[in-house]
Amino acid sequence: EAEVAQSPRYKITEKSQAVAFWCDPISGHATLYWYRQILGQGPELLVQFQDESVVDDSQLPKDRFSAERLKGVDSTLKIQPAELGDSAMYLCASSPTRGIYGYTFGSGTRLTVV
Amino acid sequence: SQQGEEDPQALSIQEGENATMNCSYKTSINNLQWYRQNSGRGLVHLILIRSNEREKHSGRLRVTLDTSKKSSSLLITASRAADTASYFCATLLVQGAQKLVFGQGTRLTINP
Numbered sequence: 476e477a478e479v480a481q482s483p484r485y486k487i488t489e490k491s492q493a494v495a496f497w498c499d500p501i502s503g504h505a506t507l508y509w510y511r512q513i514l515g516q517g518p519e520l521l522v523q524f525q526d527e528s529v530v531d532d533s534q535l536p537k538d539r540f541s542a543e544r545l546k547g548v549d550s551t552l553k554i555q556p557a558e559l560g561d562s563a564m565y566l567c568a569s570s571p572t573r574g575i576y577g578y579t580f581g582s583g584t585r586l587t588v589v
Numbered sequence: 590s591q592q593g594e595e596d597p598q599a600l601s602i603q604e605g606e607n608a609t610m611n612c613s614y615k616t617s618i619n620n621l622q623w624y625r626q627n628s629g630r631g632l633v634h635l636i637l638i639r640s641n642e643r644e645k646h647s648g649r650l651r652v653t654l655d656t657s658k659k660s661s662s663l664l665i666t667a668s669r670a671a672d673t674a675s676y677f678c679a680t681l682l683v684q685g686a687q688k689l690v691f692g693q694g695t696r697l698t699i700n701p
Contacts, residue, residue, distance in 0.1 A: 479631075508689075517593075517677050517691035518632070531688055566631055573687045577622055577634030585629070 477501045479581035481567050487587045493555035496584045500549070500569030508578065509542055509552050510566040518566055524550065525573065557588045593678045593692030601698040608665040610695040612678030613658075619681040621654055622689070623663050626675045635663075635676075668699045 480499040488494045500507050505526050510518035521540065523531040526547040535542065539558070544550040554561055564585050568578040596611045612621070620639045624632040638645045638654045638661070645652045651664040665672055675694045682688050 517693045520688055520690070523688065531685070568632075575620070577637050578689065579634065580631035582631045
């Protein structure tokens with residue numbers, strides 16, 4: 476069964492350092508999403524791509540977060556500089572197209588900022 | 590911004606019993622989806638119900654949707670220990686970039 480690949484699985488970084496997460500969606504899925512999930516809460520959408528274009532990044536803290544999907548396939552989410560409040564699970568998901576299908580999520584990257 | 594609210598926040602039942610979780614939302618939706626999340630893992634899509642549908646079944650899962658009350662329920666019948674997880678409802682908003690917005694989840698524990 477096709478999966479969404481994410482790496483690393485766990486990441487510990489010091490505050491003010493840069494950190495990056497990688498996601499490889501299911502082949503052929505045009506839409507890719509990055510969500511952040513704080514422990515005990517539901518996921519919150521950070522950025523949504525349709526192919527290589529950003530269609531929603533309204534909740535992305537753009538002073539420190541950036542996301543790209545240059546060739547419309549895999550994607551990278553970067554935080555620079557990391558803050559203590561960024562500690563969370565970062566989840567990537569993909570779907571064939573926007574909205575009418577359920578999303579397939581990766582296993583996530585657990586970020587701890589110390 | 591919070592769109593979906595699940596109720597209860599936590600539910601503990603005996604194996605074999607049925608589990609019912611509820612979800613309320615605020616604005617018009619295209620569809621509503623339920624996901625399961627085991628501790629420390631990603632979310633797994635369970636079922637999707639469109640705004641013009643009232644009920645949907647998948648195996649031991651039954652989902653209802655009442656758009657007049659802006660609410661949905663997820664019923665898991667004959668629960669098993671493996672059903673222990675957090676369950677989230679997510680609503681696909683009609684307006685804008687078709688954002689899928691998650692609630693805070695219900696933590697379900699099945700006791701053997």
